[in-house]
Amino acid sequence: MNRESQTMDQKSLRLVTGKRADFAALAGDCVCFANASGGSILIGIEDEQELPPSEQRIDPALPELVRKRVAELTVNVQVVPEVVTAANGGEYIALRVARATGVASTSDGRYFLRVGDSCRRVLGDDVLQLINDRPAVPWEAMTGMHIASGQADAHKVRDVLAALRASDRVKVGVKGMDDDELLAHYGLADAGVLTNLGVLILGTARDRARLGTAPIVQAIKFDELDQKINKWLWDDYALSPVELVDAIWNTIPDFHESYELPDGLYRQHLPAYDKRVVRELLVNALVHRPYTQRGDIFLNLHPDRFEIVNPGRLPLGVTPQNMLHANRRRNDQLARLFHDLHLMEKEGTGFDLMYEVQLSQGRSVPVVKEGADSVSVTIGRRVQKPAVIRLMTEADERFQLRPRERITLGLLAAHESLTARELAAHLELPNTEVLRGSWLGRLMALGLVQSSGKTQATRYFVQPDWLKGAGLDGRTTLKRMEPHRLRALVVEDLSRYPGSSSVEVQQRVAPELDQRTIRRALEELHATGVVRYQGERRWRRYWYEPNGQID
Secondary structure: OOOOEOOEEEEOHHHOOOOOOOHHHHHHHHHHHHHOOOEEEEEOOOOOOOOOOOOOOOOOOHHHHHHHHHHHHEEOOOEEEEEEEOOOOOEEEEEEEOOOOOOOEEOOOOEEEEEOOEEEEEOOHHHHHHHHHOOOOOHHHOOOOOOEHHHOOHHHHHHHHHHHHHOOOOOHHHHOOOHHHHHHHOOOEEOOEEOHHHHHHHOOHHHHHHHOOOOOEEEEEEOOOOOEEEEEEEOOOOOOHHHHHHHHHHHOHHHHOEEEEEEOOEEEEEEOOOHHHHHHHHHHHHHOOOOOOOOOEEEEEEOOEEEEEEEOOOOOOOOOOOOOOOOOOOOHHHHHHHHHOOOOOOOOOHHHHHHHHHHHOOOOOOEEEEOOOEEEEEEEOOOOOHHHHHHHHHHHHHHOOOHHHHHHHHHHHHHOEEEHHHHHHHOOOOOHHHHHOOOOOOOOOOOOEEEEOOHHHOEEEEOHHHHHHHOOOOOOOOOOOOHHHHHHHHHHHHHHOOOEOHHHHHHHHOOOOOHHHHHHHHHHHHHOOOEEEEOOHHHOEEEEOOOOOOO
16 A cells, blocks of 8 residues: 655655666655655655565665765755665665755755645745745744743733643643743743744733734624625734634624524524534634734625635645645644644644534535635535434444544535545545545445445445435435446437437436436447447437347
């Protein structure tokens, strides 16, 4: 199994040995990791392999050569090579690449960034964004305001330190530090002076205002005609980002409204907005914004949705299409503080949580949009399919589903059925092969999900008995039809209407199916001689051949 990931890569030993050694390519890979979060390059293990060849031995002089050549071909990259003996006796080089302080590049001025399990070239304006995102001294650690720790807001210092010492996410040894050591440990102070992060979290309102980029939050409520009908504003810098989360949640009444949904003889109360989702959105806006850029955070409340707009673009390497899997932090110390205070989930699980909650409540998944200088995330308020709630609750109570299994089951329940390609697209996966891992998990073995078809044409759907029990079997659909049955219907149609186009066949046979599914069935029938055609592309017409053999 391939172990390549955001922090791990595998390379052939040929990359650094022989006449075709390519140290320039290795240097580019090292820059990738240095500009991301660091990582390891395993030199001597081929792609798709877990171990090196058992007879492979590393020349003792090779690690030092690798270190020397990488240093010559890169700027601001630190690597440590080490010869490792694998379980089968074979040797390989584990090249540890440290996260760069500032921006790393190759010696000829090229920039790269590790995104997922691949290396991405950074060009044009993205280079400027990379430099802004990765200053030599992080914004959080700067002490330019020269405010002594003793000048911080005493109430805020007391509350934050007490919360950290009470948190089960903080190690016992850290809890035992004195106040000054604990402030330094979390990057809130340096040599008795508050850092920018310390001013943001512990400073007085006056000092936070002088900081220049402390967050201002505007919450605006709109009616059905998009007219403003109410507004809440946090612009006096009295609250730190840690305090803003609770203040916003407690102040806005829309967050505390609920629905009554029928549930047999009883009524089920469902919040208009789930607290976990709203708080995760607020935390993301406060933690991941660029604090080198001014701009207010806007909370737009519409009758059918909640939208949060944050200044600044997404961190380089993160896009609206990979939010479920991206793991890049813009403000490391602030993220660590929020995590240890139980204000945010473990890094990389926040969007998973929002997907899981929204789908389990029969609502749409979060929609992310990136503008020229802002990012917005929108969640739906209205329950699209109340019966999905019952299905998800019963399945989870019986099988204790894992988070990714709940997300996949919720997507399938909301869409009747999805092809492997469609499901992978909804889950932002690079290919359909990844589905069989943690995303589908035990769903098929437990009998919750069934499939029809093969390879890319595989269609997944919730087992009909579960749909019936949850009340989601409102009408019969052809989306779950076996491929051979669909081909038989196509043949029956062409025998009655010879010379038809694929669009005409789709409209008569199965208008709810995707056009590509019908064309695939026609191509399979043509390959076996059951159907012939004339013309190309949109002018193609099909005829049934009685002498053909239907599979």
